[in-house]
Amino acid sequence: MKAVLSKTVGGPETLVLEELPDPVAGPGQVVLAVKACGVNYPDVLIIEDKYQFKPERPFAPGGEVSGLVTSVGEGVTTLKVGQRVLASTGWGGMAEQVALDANRCTPIPDNMPFDEAAAFILTYGTSYYALKDRGRLKADETLLVLGAAGGVGLAAVELGKAAGARVIAACSSQEKVDLAIKHGADAGVVYPRGPFDKDGQKALAELIKGACGPNGWDVAYDAVGGDYSEATIRAAGWGGRFLVIGFPSGIPKIPLNLTLLKSCDIVGVFWGASVARDPKGHVQNVRELMDLYAAGKIKPYVSERFPLAKAGDAIAHLASRKAMGKVVVVNE
Numbered sequence: 001m002k003a004v005l006s007k008t009v010g011g012p013e014t015l016v017l018e019e020l021p022d023p024v025a026g027p028g029q030v031v032l033a034v035k036a037c038g039v040n041y042p043d044v045l046i047i048e049d050k051y052q053f054k055p056e057r058p059f060a061p062g063g064e065v066s067g068l069v070t071s072v073g074e075g076v077t078t079l080k081v082g083q084r085v086l087a088s089t090g091w092g093g094m095a096e097q098v099a100l101d102a103n104r105c106t107p108i109p110d111n112m113p114f115d116e117a118a119a120f121i122l123t124y125g126t127s128y129y130a131l132k133d134r135g136r137l138k139a140d141e142t143l144l145v146l147g148a149a150g151g152v153g154l155a156a157v158e159l160g161k162a163a164g165a166r167v168i169a170a171c172s173s174q175e176k177v178d179l180a181i182k183h184g185a186d187a188g189v190v191y192p193r194g195p196f197d198k199d200g201q202k203a204l205a206e207l208i209k210g211a212c213g214p215n216g217w218d219v220a221y222d223a224v225g226g227d228y229s230e231a232t233i234r235a236a237g238w239g240g241r242f243l244v245i246g247f248p249s250g251i252p253k254i255p256l257n258l259t260l261l262k263s264c265d266i267v268g269v270f271w272g273a274s275v276a277r278d279p280k281g282h283v284q285n286v287r288e289l290m291d292l293y294a295a296g297k298i299k300p301y302v303s304e305r306f307p308l309a310k311a312g313d314a315i316a317h318l319a320s321r322k323a324m325g326k327v328v329v330v331n332e
Contacts, residue, residue: 003095004311005058006047012312012319015047015061023099025073030102032067032085036118037093037311039327040064040151041246044319046091052272055091061315062093062329066108066117076102084108086117088125088275094311096331103279106286109294119151119300119326124289125282126245126271127155130221131163132285133274134267135241139164141218142237144208146228148185149176151326152245154301156221157185162297165219168211172321179324183301187211194249196227205234216240216262226250233258233266240264248321301325307332 003020025031043061045051066086069079079085085105092098108117131137143160147153148169160167161184169180169188177188189211191204208231209216216237222229226249233242233254240262259266275282292298303325306314311329318327 001096002308003060004062004308005060007058009047009049011048012044012316015312015315017309017311020095023097025071025076025099027074028076028101028103029073029099030069030076030079030105031071031097031099032065032087032105033070034065034093034096034098034331035067035114036065036331037062037329038064038118038120038122038151039306039311039314039318039329040122041248041318043315047315052270053090060092060094061311062095063090064088064118064120064122065093065098066114066120067098069105070097072102078102079105079107084110084112084114084117086121088121088272090272094308094329096308106290112293115302115305115328115330116300118328119302120289120293121286122271123151123155123300123326124159124298125275125285126152126269127159127221128285128289129271129274130243130245130269131156131159131219133281134269135219135221135243137163137165137219140166142166142168142212142215144168144170144212144217144220144232144235145180145185145223146170146191146221146232147223147248148180148188149324150223151300152223153221154180154183154325155298156223157183158298159292160184160221162292168217170208170211176324179301191228194227196231201227201231202234204228204231208232208235212237219243221245224249225252227252230254230258233262233264236262236264238263242266244268302328304328305330
């Protein structure tokens with residue numbers, strides 16, 4: 001089989017396409033013929049050794065896939081050959097085949113395209129865990145989503161609307177705000193490019209307050225980080241919950257007096273670890289997400305598709321922060 005491999009630490013240009021032996025399903029495992037692999041920000045970090053997990057090289061990036069079960073290992077009774085599934089892999093997905101634990105797979109309906117399935121579990125899984133379990137988002141609350149046109153951002157927008165919240169999309173361009181509004185956001189705000197000095201952060205906070213209203217936000221979903229985080233917390237409503245999702249603009253340093261003045265929470269969101277620590281909760285969340293998909297309340301927006309041989313270009317495009325929605329690598 002062919003696989004895109006990280007053999008040295010570096011950016012997308014260091015990835016190489018090579019031939020590897022076909023994987024074999026061990027006990028409790030299945031082998032998938034990968035039809036599509038979602039591209040996510042952790043793929044940018046993991047090949048640079050900047051992610052929470054550092055797999056032994058060589059490895060293929062790619063943390064979520066969809067495909068067909070081609071073989072099952074000893075003890076597997078929940079899946080069968082020929083079944084259509086999506087799966088969370090952590091890494092290894094940018095390949096023609098992958099072996100993984102059967103419990104990482106979720107059957108998908110026949111009417112769910114493989115590209116949408118490969119763009120589903122990491123973004124909606126992260127955002128649902130964030131909003132439901134960590135942010136305790138309620139109907140009629142105000143949800144602010146930073147980076148609202150990205151994969152996890154659009155998922156948060158859709159899930160916020162499904163929960164009955166008022167959703168404010170914050171993005172770096174009007175085109176991105178318009179996309180988020182098309183996917184359900186009630187209003188949007190275009191934030192300027194950072195970095196910001198203190199006056200710039202206060203001006204950004206006023207911009208966000210203007211979009212959210214005089215009472216500020218109840219839940220903020222921060223998939224951007226950097227200087228945007230402090231400005232966002234300055235716009236918090238009383239008792240707000242600030243969700244820490246990711247740091248493409250850098251890891252922020254927050255003056256904790258802001259949390260005191262707002263009586264607000266800063267809440268970490270580590271979806272991958274939560275899946276391992278609470279597998280029953282994860283299964284329930286996935287079940288609820290599939291119900292929302294079946295009801296037409298959520299639908300992955302796949303903006304671009306790259307062939308496996310161009311997987312490095314797909315990761316580079318995502319790293320440029322120009323991508324909107326989800327980028328997917330497909331095996332024809």
